[in-house]
Amino acid sequence: MQPTQRRLLFIGIVALGLAWTLFSADKKGNSTAGLIPAPQAGFLAPDFTLETLEGESITLSDLRGKAVLLNFWATWCPPCRAEMPAFQQAYADYADQDFVIVAVNAIQQDNLAAINEFQAEFGLSFPIVLDNDANVSRAYQVRSLPTSFFIDKKGVISEVVIGGPIAEALIRSRIEELIK
Amino acid sequence: MLPVxxxxxxxLQAPGLFLLISLWVGITLAEKNAKNYKLSADQLSNLILIALVSGVVGARIGYIxxxxxxxxxxxxxIVSLNPGLLDITGGIAAAIIAAMIYGQRKELLxxxxLDTLLPFFGMLAIGMALSNFASGNAFGxxxxxxxxxxxxNTKRHPSQIYEIFAALVTLNxxxxxxxxxxSPxxxxxxxxxxxxxxYRLFLEAFRGDSTLIFGSIRSAQVIALIVLALALWGLEKIKMQAKAE
Known part of the structure; x- marks a missing residue:
């Protein structure tokens, strides 16, 4: 191919690329997934209402305006045990800065006595809710424990962490980003 | 989607696993490719290793x-194995700097x-696409x-599969x-x-998670267009240089 032909071809390719960029611009807002509920980063966190150990109801959508760490756990799960002290420490440090932890217990694979003992052992002060019929675990497609969802103040999931234990520095850095 | x-x-965390396997295959192919360019396979694998280690250290320092x-x-x-505590920009910068220093010391052309490393970069692109497929990121x-x-619960473009296919074809x-x-x-x-x-410029149009600038323009397409223009300009330049020599 002659140099002039090649240059024309290259200019043509770039012009085509520019035309495609403009043609495929997202005028309809197709790439904003934040309004659809799904257990994935970039999507609205699926809403739920569950009861705490004390019998109070917690609805996720009522927590809008706060950064939320939604943690699925069970007492028999070693990484869940390992990450709880870091969660408690972060909760104690950030609870007054629009941050809350909601610990969803997979009660179908656990028991109430063990949960109470666990809460006392680690001195957990954040709410623990019971997923009695596992509907919330299903809605969040929890495949292994622990699984954690960082949710921003608008209720949109910013990150999903499958497995654990999560490093304390990771919890703190994610919270700092979410409460900005 | 197959996160675990x-x-x-x-x-097992499938996204990380797919990426690691792709990196391993990429290193093996790059080492095989070394003899095509009359380079030392050992030096090449050292270069990759140094870049990877420096990249991880740089990414952690960047995050801190x-x-x-x-x-x-x-x-x-600071020494946690948690991959979430990494800063990608810092990691890439550290990997490039370390690779440049090693390359200069060993007088690598x-x-x-870079030509020899092509299969490594190709497998990296495939690995990233597979990783996105497993995690559900970069959805359509x-x-x-x-x-x-x-x-x-929504019918979507299989954007990760498009990307895997494009990366495979490119490497092939x-x-x-x-x-x-x-060839120069x-x-x-x-x-x-x-x-x-x-292909990034083309396929980005089918993504459902694009970051938008100026209201509706996908930023990844703008970056891809600039990279494409620079690559074509570079291609023209080295062809002209080779002709002059």
Whole structure:
């Protein structure tokens, strides 16, 4: 191919690329997934209402305006045990800065006595809710424990962490980003 | 979507696993490719290893620099194995700097080395696409096309599969290399960059998670267009230089 032909071809390719960029611009807002509920980063966190150990109801959508760490756990799960002290420490440090932890217990694979003992052992002060019929675990497609969802103040999931234990520095850095 | 591979009590993180396997295959192919460019396979694998280790260290230092308070409360986490505590920009910068220093010390030819590393970069692109497929990231926008996939109760473009296919075709076209003697040094690598930028520019249009600028323009397409233009300009330049020589 002659140099002039090649240059024309290259200019043509770039012009085509520019035309495609403009043609495929997202005028309809197709790439904003934040309004659809799904257990994935970039999507609205699926809403739920569950009861705490004390019998109070917690609805996720009522927590809008706060950064939320939604943690699925069970007492028999070693990484869940390992990450709880870091969660408690972060909760104690950030609870007054629009941050809350909601610990969803997979009660179908656990028991109430063990949960109470666990809460006392680690001195957990954040709410623990019971997923009695596992509907919330299903809605969040929890495949292994622990699984954690960082949710921003608008209720949109910013990150999903499958497995654990999560490093304390990771919890703190994610919270700092979410409460900005 | 396959974020976790469950083998008995063991939960394997599929996105990371796919990326690691792709890196390993990429290193093996690059070492094999070394003899095509008359480079030392040992030096090449050392270069990759140094870049990877420096990249991880740089990524961690970058993350600590961004969130010093988080590490002040948990200093042991500086050496945590948690992959979430990495800053990608810092990692890439550290990997490039370390590779450049090693390359200069060993007097590796810049463009020949990049040409030799082409299968490594090609496998990296495949690995990233597979990783996105496993994690559900880089998902497609809604569509009613017959090949749409059902993702979170919505029919969507299988954007990760498009990306895997494009990365596979790109590597298959450029590797193993043809007519090395007739091609100026660097042409294989720059062609790879141009094709990769080209398919990213095209496929980004089907993504459902694009970051938008100026209201509706997908930022990834703008970056890909700039990279494509620079790669084509570079290709023209090295061809003209080779002709002049």
């Amino acid at each position: 591979i469950q083998i008995g009590p063991l939960s 620099a961004r969130f010093p308070e988080a590490f002040a409360s948990a200093p042991r986490n 810049f463009w020949d080395t 926008m809604e569509t009613d096309l017959p090949w749409a996939v059902d993702l979170w 076209v450029l590797y193993p290399p043809k007519r090395i003697a007739q 040094a660097g042409s294989a690598f720059i062609t790879f960059v141009a094709i990769t930028a080209g």
